[in-house]
Amino acid sequence: MTPFSFNRATDQSEALQLAERGGRYLGGGTNLVDLMRETVEHPAALVDVTGLSRDIAETPDGGVMIGAGVTNSALAAHPTIRARYPVLARAILAGASAQIRNMATVGGNLLQRTRCTYFYDVEGSRCNKRRPGEGCDARGGFNRIHAILGASDACVATHPSDMCVALAALDAVVHLSSASGTRTLPLTELHRLPGDQPQIDTVLHPGELITAVELPAASIAAHSTYRKVRDRASYAFALVSVAAAIAVEDGRVSDVRLALGGVAHKPWRASRAEEMLRGKAASLDAFRAAAEAELADAVPLNDNGFKIELAKRTMTAVLAELAGVDA
Amino acid sequence: MKVVEDAKQAVQGAASAVMAKAVQMAPDSWMPGGKPDPLIRAQHGHVGRPVSRVDGPVKVRGAAPYAAEFPLDGMLYASLVFSTIAKGKISALDTTAAEAAPGVALVMSYRNAPRMKPMPLFMTSEKACGGNDLPVMQDAKVYWNGEPVALVLAETQEQADHAAALVHVAYDEEHSVTALAEAKAKGVEPGQFMGQPLKFENGSAEEALAHAAHKVDQYYTTPRHSHNAIELHAVTVAWDGDHLRVHDASQMVAHTAWSLGHVFGIDEDQVHVTSPFVGGGFGGKGLWQHQVLAAAASKLAGRPVRLMLSREGVYRIVGGRTITEQRVALGADADGRFDALIHTGTTAMSHHNVLPEPFILPARSAYATKTMKLDVEVAYLDMVANTFMRAPGEAVGTFALESAIDELALDMGLDPIELRLRNEPDKDPTTGAPFSSREVEKAFRDGAERFGWSKRQAPGTRREGEWLIGTGVATATYPYYRMPGGAARITLRADGATIDIAAHDMGMGTATAQTQVAADRLGLTMEQVAFNYGDSTLPGTVMAGGSQQTAAIGASVMAAHRTLVTELLKLAGNDSPLAGLDADAVTGVNGGLAKIDDSSAHESYASILSRAQRDELMVEAEPPSPLETMHWSMHSHGAMFCEVRVNAVTGELRVSRFLGSFDCGRILNPKTAASQFRGGIIMGLGLALMEETQYDERKGRIMNPSLAEYHVPVHMDVPEIEVMWTDVPDPHAPMGARGVGEIGITGVAAAVANAVFNATGKRVRDLPITLDKLL
Structure with a gap:
């Protein structure tokens, strides 16, 4: 870990001032401190902002x-x-x-920053996220946990x-x-x-x-759930996760919210699937069709092709469960 | 050179074959264990009681010092820099920034490291225990990706770690072989394990297979595994002149003292290695480069040094279990009796170690078969030297063998337990030796009843909601070993006794169980017995490996005890109620010696010593060579039962029930033994479901050197695990006990895979069984 200075901000303006002088904000430190230990990150100054806004x-x-x-x-x-x-x-x-x-x-x-193992391997691997332009060793390497949507030639991290x-x-x-x-x-x-x-x-x-x-206020959110699929029962990052909320009236989807985790460089709002579902009959076929549409542009890497089918199945199952449709 | 080595091995092999035959044919009574240990008869002592750990209280109070918890005056902290190429030379090494960093005492590299010999490679002589035999920071050459290339010493660990990140290394990379396919294409060599070829042929197995009424012929693969003991490898060292003091985390203190002496050109007596508490060993806590580097740096700095590896450091420089590709082919007649058993395949190894993963070991003694072919071939990679990891051979070998048996049973429409029992051998299938004790059928029958095996349904027919449910079974097996080199000292006083032996307790309960045994043997209470271990200056060269410590310590203490009794009877003389009796006629009872079957003829130790005007009596003895392992076929077994739930939507796999029914001879302490069985099974679940070292074949680099990305089971992955045992004493083992440290991991992966098939109808032959394989 590179030596750094540490300050605790007592209010917002102090935090902003400290940041202006080059400080990096520190929350619980559960990710940033790890990255500092691994020398992926080496901020010269930390500004602890955990004392601000805990309401x-x-x-x-x-x-x-x-x-x-x-x-x-x-x-x-x-x-x-x-x-x-x-x-x-x-x-x-x-x-x-x-x-x-x-x-x-x-x-x-x-x-939080990505868990790509090549991103973490400061000395031994190439990573465009760490050192722009040097190349990406995750492509062609171990990329089971990597992106199937929205990736670029430069980066396949999630x-x-x-x-x-x-x-x-x-x-x-x-x-x-x-x-x-x-x-x-x-x-x-x-x-x-x-x-x-x-x-x-x-x-x-x-x-x-x-x-x-x-x-925001959203009555639909009261009928929502999260399903995470991973390589062990706990304490592992998502291979695929689905956040969903759905409202069904007279057998039709009146409203729906859908997002995917573990598939892209950002939390993936499944807008295309939502659009397809609004107003449609709440059925297994409709859910599956929406999932297919959302994943239509998915691009597999060597280790993670299974995530495309896994994402479709998990989306379909979550929507079916929320809508009370038999799988 | 190679020719000479081969010739030497051939001669040794021939000599040992003749020897083996002679030992097999000798009368039982000539053998160690030929006369059963009298303790087997004693049923009302401390042995067999579920005694809590003697070291429990200090551990829960945090008062048990581990290797990285010895603060020495003036101590420096070490941090390592690891290579990032698999083969080549260091072309530039810039340590200026590191040397200028706060708190740094020195930076050691090949340029300034003291001259040292390579570590003597494990098993190349009695006390050699180096994990590899490479030069340790002696020149610019790099032999594997992750090899230490520089070491920083600083006043604090944080300063050392920071400075290590400031060392800049450039390399001239050479072509390295890091992909298994390339290694195999370059040619494979026959594997050897403990000096014996990993090859056996009886009859024409391929021909018998071709003509068999029923057959399976499949390939199974297992990945690399890394050691992940909860305690990181650590060492604290100090030189006093040319004497080296080493606080180590070790499964082999005496071996380490000798081997470090060899490295630094000093006598083994000048190296004092202690290891009172170890946070898990599993085969990984031997001698690796970190102990050598710490001692070298300490010498260079003239100050004590502590080196605790980071978790990454353990992955980079401590070997693990290597990759295997296995073929198992079984041919059976119409009744399911084996005509052919073929278990062959390839494993990867570095050029600088001696352990091909010996996955054929279970097949050598598990089943009767008309013909057999076993063969392990080795492909060489430029990688960190692999090593022993809990049940090397059996852990992954049983996955292939016991999966194939399940496949054959399905093909024949036979219950897989029935198929196994139909092929129970009446003598060792490869050596022809009689079994010392073999209760495989009892383990299966008792386990099946407890587990409810008879309720099993046809594959793919049990479902609760999204979850498919299935059950599976497999055989667990592990040999009884006892290695040469044992010795123990007993010091008897009026009020108790001390046992001294250079053995180990890595958390499994050695000190507890051996205190129970010694108390019974001496006729003392447990409070009157002190068991000292984990110190290279104590008698014996006893490795905590191969599940052999219980036997090795047991036989050593038996030998010392017999000497003690003989001496005591001499001291007792003619005025004693014991007058005229010899060592065979007396036993330790109630704080003294008594005639067997007549406790009225008794004299207390206090009385004997006092009459002889002695404060104490000290004896030391060595046990006979472990010929019992050649005279009898000595193996533990288990029947592993498993229930799994597989999610039909996501492929997620949860083990919902596990039962291990073991036959390991007499269980010395049901509490600590149950923990070892359970621990082994949990590690087996990791092997089955998730453990995999991501070795990037492009650069030979391990990509998940962290417990975040290298998955071991978390609590939620582990169901209630039931364990039970036959408790039938092995008449030829000390105390009637065979070791229980490793058998728990064997058979688990196959039991899981077989249960997965029963749940889903899908056969997974490639570990770990991750959800993508079940989608």
Whole structure:
């Protein structure tokens, strides 16, 4: 680990000032500190922002505002989240371990970096995300956990978060703050596809601070769930995960939210499948057809071709379960 | 050179073949174990009781010091830099930044490392235990991807780690062989295990197979596995003149002392290795380059050094289980009796070690067959030297063999247990030796009843919601070994006794079980017995490997005890109630010696010692050579039963029930033995379901050197595991006990694969059984 200075921000303006002088924001440290130990990251200064915004509050229009410093555990256990956004509680509990969730923050979770093993192998492997332009050893290497959607020649990494998949399905909005003011972004626009700049994970500006994540009011979210498929029963990243909510009226899909994890460089909102399903009869065939459409552009690598079928099956099964359609 | 070695091996092989025949034909009474250990008869002592670990309290209090927990005055911390190519030369090495970094005492590389001999390679002499025989940081050459190329010493671990990242190394890369296909194309060689060829032929197996009424002929593959003991490999060393003190995490302290002495050109007595507590060994806690490098750096710096490998470091420099490609072909007659058993295949090895994964070992003694062909071939790769890992050979060999038997049973419409029992041999199928004790049928029958085997349904017919349910069974097997080199010392005092032996407890309960045994043998309470181990200055050269420690310690203490009793009877003299009795006529009872079957003839140790005006009596003895392993065929067995649930949508596989029914002779301590069986089974579940070292064949680099990406079972992957045992003593083993450390991992992967077939109708012949193989 490279030596660094450490400061704890007592308020937002102090955090922004420290960042302006080159500090990197530190949440629970469950990912960034690992990356520093592995020398993937070597910030000269850390700004601990866990003391800021630890509130979960209902908004006037019926949504929920979640402070960026809220721990994953606290969010998953919150009665409002459990009752009105079960997909989010389940997604969080499907990730990591209890100890890690106790430390990890909402803001930090959004900024997790990929688990690509070539990204982690600083000395021994090439990685365009670490050193732009040097090449990608994951292509042609071990890429079981890599992307099938939205990848580029430069990068086939996936975003590892479970929580973000639920947030993508819930139309969550990210609140940002910087020296030049505040702004909001839909979560689905926070993360980037790799393109030819895989070293850039998000559209955040330098020094910009995530202050909160807002969940809009959505009655559909009360009937939602998260299903994660992985290589062991717990403590593994998703091969494929599905966050879904569905409303069925008179046998027809009146509304639907669908997002996939483990398949792309960002949480993958399955807009194409949603569009196909709205207004359609809630049937196994319709769900499968929507899944097929969503995965139509999927491109397999040498180890992960199975994820295409796995994603289709998991989407279909989750929708069927939520809609009460027999598989 | 090669020719001379081959000739030497051939001569040794011929000599040992003659010897083996002579030992087999000799009368039982000439053999160690020819006269059963008297302790087998004793049924009311400490042996057989579920005693809690004697070291439990210090461990839960955190008061048990492990190798990286000895703070020495002036100690420096070490961090390693690993190579990133598989073969070539270091062309540039820039240590300037590292040397200038805060807290750094020195950077060691081939340029300034002390001159040392290579480690003496494991099994090349009695006490040799090096994991490879390569030069250790002696020149610019690189032999595998991950080899240590520099070592940083600093005042803190963090400073050392930081500086290690500042060492810049450039290489001239040479062509390396890192892909198995290329290695095989370059030619394979016959495998050898413990000096014996891994090859056996009886009759024309291929011909018999061709004509068999029923047959299977399939290929099975298993991946590489890395050692992941919870305690990272660590060593704390200090030089005092030309004496080296080593606090190690070791399964072989005496071997390590001798081998380090060899490396540094000093006598083994000048090296003192201790290892009181070890957080898991599994075959991986031997002598690797880190101990040598720590001692070399300590010499260079003139200060004590602690080197604890990172988890990545363990993957890079400690070998694991190597890859196998196995063919199993079985031919059977109309009744299911084997006409042919063929188990052959290829394993990968480096040029600098001696362990081809001996996957044919189970087939040597498991089944009766008219013809047999066994053969392991070796392909050579430029990779980290592979090594022993819990049940080397049996763990993956049983996967292939026991899967094939399941396939044959299905083909014949026979119950797989019935097929196995129809092929129970009445003597060892390869050596012809009689079995010392073999209760395979009892293990299967008892296990089947407890598990509810008879309720099994046809493949693919049990389903609950999305989950397909199935059951499977397989044989577990592991040999009884006892290696030469045992010795023990007993010091008897009026109020108790101390046993000293250079043996090991890596957490499995050696000290506990051996205290029970010694207490019974001496007629003392457990509190009166101290069992000292894990110190190279103690008697014996006893490796904790091959599940042989129980026997090796048992035989050593038996020998020392007999000497002790003989000496005590001499001291007791004619004024004792024991006068005129010889060592065979007395036994340890109630704090003294008594005539067997007449406890009125008794004299306490206190009385004997006091009359002889002695405070203590110290004896040391060695047991006879382990000829019993040649005279009898000595093996443990188990029947492994498994229930799995396979998700029909996602292919996810969960093991929902497991039962191991074992035949390992007498169980010395049901509590610690059950933990060893369960631990083995859990490791077997990892082998079956998820463990795989991602060795990138393009560069020979391990890509998942971390417990985040190298999966071992988590609690949710492990169901309730039931274990049971026959408890039939082996009349020819000390205490009637065969070791239980490794058998638990054997047969597990096949039981799982067979259950998966029963659930889904899909046969997976390639480990691990990941969900993509079941979609």
